[in-house]
């Protein structure tokens with residue numbers, strides 16, 4: 079993949095960084111992942127806005143407009159049509175101590191463009207339904223910040239994988255279900271969409287927000303209310319959303335089928351609306 083490392087373009091495997099970078103020592107960095115359709119960055123403004131929020135909340139000072147320019151240049155030079163742009167900003171390199179460095183430190187800014195398989199919906203094929211497991215939400219209390227501290231997410235994702243599943247959905251100690259390890263969670267109950275409110279306990283998904291707009295377009299009500307763990311398998315439909323996940327039906331939770339064990343009609347309607355929204359934008 080082609081990378082942009084602090085403004086210089088190079089192959090990703092040639093980027094070198096110090097072990098004293100605080101991202102290596104402390105996970106002291108924030109990131110974004112943006113989908114590329116037909117060589118164009120989808121929902122770019124929303125992602126850059128969320129990056130500004132993450133940077134501000136962790137007090138890393140970086141120039142997002144400059145990152146935007148670099149990203150546009152490197153995306154064009156990469157020639158990637160179907161892909162994902164990864165952006166990471168670390169606090170920078172400094173002697174190891176917990177409190178922030180007091181001497182001026184330069185953030186390390188990485189962008190790279192990765193090619194991905196075209197979405198199945200682009201080929202007019204249905205996206206396969208997902209099997210998920212539930213797993214405790216071990217994360218910290220500021221999940222609205224998209225930080226690279228992802229150990230709890232990684233452990234949950236590994237638990238899903240070794241159990242032959244596609245994603246883990248995270249359960250709070252109070253019994254509410256928040257989101258997936260790398261996706262947002264929605265349910266369908268009596269024809270309305272249900273999803274956890276975007277407070278500090280979840281990442282405010284860009285695709286989640288898009289689904290709100292798509293739901294409005296096709297006349298579905300959205301209720302921001304957390305799903306309860308004990309009622310998960312009684313819901314009409316469950317689906318996940320995310321930048322690379324797009325809209326994906328959940329067909330099985332912890333070995334128990336959801337609905338009739340296939341992607342439900344409301345989920346399918348939203349998948350169709352998502353596909354149309356991308357096509358309409360590409361036509362502009």
Ligand code: PLP
Nearest residue numbers: 260261262281283284285320321
């Ligand atoms: N929730 C978590 C914890 C995530 O890591 C992600 C994506 O990486 C999402 C939700 C989905 O967010 P988005 O739709 O912005 O990709």
